[in-house]
Amino acid sequence: MTKHKDLFFKYTISRLKTELERADQRIIAISQILSSLPKNINEIFEELRIIGDILYPNMEKELTLEEYVRLCSLEEISENTLKKISLDKTKIRKILEIQEMGLSAELEKDEKIIFINLAKNLQALLDTKKSLEALEEKMVKTNYPNFSEIATPAIACKMIEVAGSFERLSRFPASTIQLLGAENSFFRALKTRSKKTPKYGFIYAHPLLINLNKKDKGKFARTISAKIAIAIKADLGGKDLRKELTDKINSKLKK
Amino acid sequence: MAIKNLIKENGDFFTLDLNNKEKRYWDPTRSKVCAALKKGLNFLPLKADSTILYLGAAEGYTCSYISDLAFQGIIFGVDFSAHSMQKFVLLCKERENLYPILGDANKPEDYKQLVDCKVDLIIQDVAQKNQIEILTKNAKEFLKPEGYVILSLKTTAISQRDTRAIIDEEIRKFEKEFTIVDKRRLDPFEKKHMIIVGKKK
Numbered sequence: 001m002t003k004h005k006d007l008f009f010k011y012t013i014s015r016l017k018t019e020l021e022r023a024d025q026r027i028i029a030i031s032q033i034l035s036s037l038p039k040n041i042n043e044i045f046e047e048l049r050i051i052g053d054i055l056y057p058n059m060e061k062e063l064t065l066e067e068y069v070r071l072c073s074l075e076e077i078s079e080n081t082l083k084k085i086s087l088d089k090t091k092i093r094k095i096l097e098i099q100e101m102g103l104s105a106e107l108e109k110d111e112k113i114i115f116i117n118l119a120k121n122l123q124a125l126l127d128t129k130k131s132l133e134a135l136e137e138k139m140v141k142t143n144y145p146n147f148s149e150i151a152t153p154a155i156a157c158k159m160i161e162v163a164g165s166f167e168r169l170s171r172f173p174a175s176t177i178q179l180l181g182a183e184n185s186f187f188r189a190l191k192t193r194s195k196k197t198p199k200y201g202f203i204y205a206h207p208l209l210i211n212l213n214k215k216d217k218g219k220f221a222r223t224i225s226a227k228i229a230i231a232i233k234a235d236l237g238g239k240d241l242r243k244e245l246t247d248k249i250n251s252k253l254k255k
Numbered sequence: 256m257a258i259k260n261l262i263k264e265n266g267d268f269f270t271l272d273l274n275n276k277e278k279r280y281w282d283p284t285r286s287k288v289c290a291a292l293k294k295g296l297n298f299l300p301l302k303a304d305s306t307i308l309y310l311g312a313a314e315g316y317t318c319s320y321i322s323d324l325a326f327q328g329i330i331f332g333v334d335f336s337a338h339s340m341q342k343f344v345l346l347c348k349e350r351e352n353l354y355p356i357l358g359d360a361n362k363p364e365d366y367k368q369l370v371d372c373k374v375d376l377i378i379q380d381v382a383q384k385n386q387i388e389i390l391t392k393n394a395k396e397f398l399k400p401e402g403y404v405i406l407s408l409k410t411t412a413i414s415q416r417d418t419r420a421i422i423d424e425e426i427r428k429f430e431k432e433f434t435i436v437d438k439r440r441l442d443p444f445e446k447k448h449m450i451i452v453g454k455k456k
Contacts, residue, residue, distance in 0.1 A: 005354060008369060012344060012355045019337035019357070 023143040024166035030136045031157040037129050041065075044122050048072060051115050054105045057098065062091055066126060071095070072119035075112075146231035149242045150224070150249070151203070158202045170236045177232075178203065178225035203228070208253065223252050279320075283444045286317040287380060287407040290441040291450035298437050298452060300403035303327045306374040308397055310360040310389070311381035314339045315346040315353070321378070322350050331370055335359050360389050363396045373399045382412040387428045394432065398455055404433060408449040418447050429453060 019025070045068075049060060052072050060068055070085040077099060082092045098104055107115065137153040144166070148156045159180050163169035172180075179186055181201030189197045199218040203209060203225060212220055227245045234241040283290040292299065301307075304327040312318045312332030322330050332347070333356045334340050340357045347353040358366045360381050374397050379390050390406055398404070406429065410421045429435065433453030441448040 008354045008356065009344065009347070011369060012340065012357045015357045016337045016340050016344070020341075 022165075023139060024160050027136060027139055027143075027157055028161050028164075030132055030139070031161045034129070034132055034136065035161075037125070037132070041122065041125055041129065044118070044125065045069070048115075048118055048122060051107075051111075055107070055115075056095065057103055059095065059098075062094060063087075067091075069119055069122050069126065073116055073123055075116060144232075144235045146234045146239075146241055146245070147228065150231040150245055151228045152206060155202045155205060162202075166232075166236075170232050172229070174222075174226040174229040177229050178221055208249070220253070224249065279323075281320050286320065287441060287445055287448060287450060288317055288378070288405065289320070290444035290448075291407075291439045293444070294439045294441060296437055296439050296450065296452070300376055300405070300436075300452065300454075301325055302375070305376055306372060307331070307376045307378060308370065308374045308393065309333065310377065310379045310393060312343055312355075313380075314342040317378075317380070318343070318353060319346060319350065322353050326352065328352060328375075329354060331356055331366075331374070333358055333360055333366065360393065361385075363393050367396060370397060373397060374402065375399055376403050376405065378405045380407045382409040384413055386412070387425060390429075391432045394455060400455060402455050403436070404453045404455070406451045406453065408451060410447045410449070422449055426451070432456060 045065060048069070052060070052068070056068075056071060059071065063071065067085070067087060071082075071087075074081055074085065077095065079092065079096065082095060087095075136157055137148075140148045140153045140156050144156060151159065159177065160166055160169055162180050163172065169177075179198060179201045180203075182198040183201075185198045189195075200209070200221040203221055206224060209217060209220060209224065227249055231241065231245055281289045283293045288299075301321070301324050303325060305325050306328050307321060307325060307330045309318055309321065309330055309332045312334045313336070315332060318330060318332050329352055331354045332343055334343060335358070337357060340355065344355045347355045354369075356366045356369055360379075361383075377390065377393055377398055379386065379393070381389060383389060386406065386408060390404060394402070394404060408422065408425055410418045410425075413421055413425070426435070426438075429451060433455055436452045436454055438449060438451045441450060
């Protein structure tokens with residue numbers, strides 16, 4: 001018996017494509033990259049500093065990571081080139097001071113080229129990270145407007161990633177959403193039967209929650225997670241509840 | 256364990272020749288069916304021309320060997336994960352008798368229209384809490400009256416309790432629908448697993 005095998009391919013591949021191209025799966029992929037990218041950037045930064053320390057001693061304390069990488073990718077150091085990479089006047093003065101004192105070593109040409117290349121690669125990674133973050137925020141905002149408004153885009157992405165899919169997340173109750181991201185401490189508390197169960201997971205980083213004092217944090221985490229749960233369900237149904245939910249949160253905040 | 260390789264070349268099937276490089280090794284640590292055979296499973300209800308429904312095909316490691324054994328038959332591989340289905344579709348392109356289905360084994364009515372014939376054997380390898388329920392659902396829909404089932408039971412997917420107690424409980428459920436032909440624990444190869452071969456009542 002020969003079967004209609006093409007039909008199987010057509011059906012499976014078309015379903016496979018829609019499955020893989022779904023917005024929440026794309027967001028999960030991006031946030032997985034973003035969770036491991038900073039580690040890699042830090043590792044390469046350490047490697048960069050092995051030679052960077054010889055060339056620009058003590059500068060890692062003065063400059064931010066981005067500024068340091070931009071400094072390392074310079075071929076020549078003068079006041080003009082330093083101005084081009086948008087450094088402060090005080091920082092420029094310090095770098096030039098070190099150069100004048102002759103504290104920094106002179107490298108051979110080949111070595112310098114390789115070093116600059118490494119710095120440029122790290123710069124590219126930093127740019128990728130920035131653009132990925134922007135892309136992720138845009139995707140969440142367009143696909144899940146209510147959810148990203150109430151929970152902020154960064155927290156929303158993390159929640160979708162942990163849940164595995166948006167559809168699964170929408171079935172979580174508010175109490176689960178409150179503790180998403182605190183699984184380890186939650187199960188530890190259950191195992192040891194201690195009374196110190198966690199009060200918040202990812203929503204700890206919520207901008208409304210950070211400035212509250214310790215006593216109100218737990219209570220307010222509960223209200224926010226309840227509103228997030230409603231917002232997720234509104235996104236699934238295609239409704240716009242942004243105003244009502246923010247009003248409710250603000251009125252609770254005043255109390 | 257070695258098995259002949261069946262990928263078509265020049266229109267002919269390869270023939271079994273153990274001294275030749277055409278044999279392929281079946282790794283019992285990767286495939287539970289192979290592990291059961293290694294442990295002395297004395298009955299594999301497979302013929303060269305049987306139709307088989309494989310639930311939980313994943314990337315198709317076991318499926319490829321089953322397709323070598325049943326080289327004149329048809330094997331439907333069902334899996335839920337889109338990511339591993341990508342690799343499985345490529346395997347199906349290579350092998351004539353493999354058919355891919357992306358679907359949930361929990362809902363046999365989803366792929367009912369594709370699998371339009373009854374099958375001789377259902378092999379199930381989905382690590383789910385309601386494994387037996389999934390198997391009986393599919394058996395009702397697709398299995399021939401005298402058909403067989405092979406169930407690989409993952410006890411940790413059901414509960415973290417004592418393994419033996421879970422197995423006893425699950426076997427009681429299993430015996431309501433099927434008669435047990437043979438069963439093996441897979442201990443050195445897969446911990447807390449069991450392969451059960453059954454026949455439809």
